[in-house]
Amino acid sequence: MEELLRPIYQEWASRCNTRGILLIEKTAGHATVTDTFDVVLLVIVDSQSEPLYLKHYSVSGEKAALYAVNERKLNEWFVLGSHRKAIDWVFNGKIVFDRNDYVWQLRQRLEQFPPKERRLKMGLEFAKLIRRYTDGKALFTARHWLDSYNHMMHALHHLARLTVIEHGLYPEVTVWNQVKQMDGQIYKLYEELVGSEEPLPKRLELLLLASEFLIHSFIVSGSSHLCEVLKEKSGAWSIEEMTRHPQFAPYSVDLAIMLEYLVERKVLTAVEVPTKGNRMFERYYILQEGKI
Incomplete structure (x- = not known):
């Protein structure tokens, strides 16, 4: 298959904007890694090029x-x-073209997982975790067991990814294999949720209690990126200012619920600023002194 694809990747390799090319082959038991294709060619081009370009091919009965x-x-x-x-x-892809060791250096960077990138990724996972946990808890209270189960399963995945990131690694597709070797407590919660013979409401009740404790243990690492950006100025921030700041853009819709969680946990303080409206105040957020 690689020989048949060679003219394609050689044509990309001849372009001055191509930084590297990797070839990923489907393996037994791991067909989903290539989205069921027999081979994936990943071509990395410079930042001035088109963000994403896709092509599908059929070669001698293979995709x-x-x-x-x-x-x-x-x-x-x-x-x-x-x-x-x-x-x-x-x-894990096979490097078939690497201009100026670009792919090798990229792998080195990913293995080192620079602290700045790690803090941002932890912040994003923490915000998603809070969203899923909050929604799961509300649905549990409303006795919507299956919907609560769905949200709590997602919350566990975010906890798992947070654990992997805190260990200095990128979460992989098989994240539970990673977590099994790092944190037996979180892996056990996952096993109990999906495999326990307890009634579903009881499983969810126990998971909600355990998750609340685990979420609290991630407050410092999970909010460090957000707090670091808030320290850029001494005063309070409006939600409008935050959503315009490029560092907060990746949080998207999960930013608001993360802010409210951090206010509840007294990491942030909500400040009421008068508006022109009668008895109407705008909420601003400021980092509590000495927090994180």
Whole structure:
């Protein structure tokens, strides 16, 4: 298959904007890594190029997919987790072209997982965790067991990814294999939720109690990126100012619920600022002194 694809990746290798090319083959038991294609070609191009270009091919009865992704979009996949397989592709793909050791250096950076990137990724996972936990708890209270189960399963996945990130690694597609070796407590919660013979409401009740404790243990590491950005100015921030700040953009809709959680936990203080409206105040947020 690689020989048949060679003209395609050689054509990309001849372009001055191509930084590296990796070839990922489907293996037994891991067909989903390549989205069931027999081969994936990952072409990394410079940031000035088109963010994403896709092609599908049929070669002698087999399927191949080509992803030409620019550096900015690839980094977005890494940070936001919007294409989790990309991590696996970069780490485990066969390098068939590498201009100036670009792919080798990229792998080195991913292995080192720079602290700045780690703090941002932990912040994003922490915000998603709070969202899922809060919604799961509300649905549990309303006795919507299956909907609560769905949200709490997602909350456990965010807890798992937080654990992996805190250990200095990127969460992989098989994140529970990673967690099993790092944190027996979280893995046991996962096993009990999906495999226990207890009635579902009882399983959820126990999980909610345990999750509340675990979430609290991640407050410092999970909110360090947000608090670091808030320290850029001495005064309070409005939600409008935050949503305009590029460092907060990745949090998207989860930013508001994270702020309220941190107010409840007295990491932040909500300040009421008068408006022109009668008895109407705008909420601003400021980091409590000595917190994080």
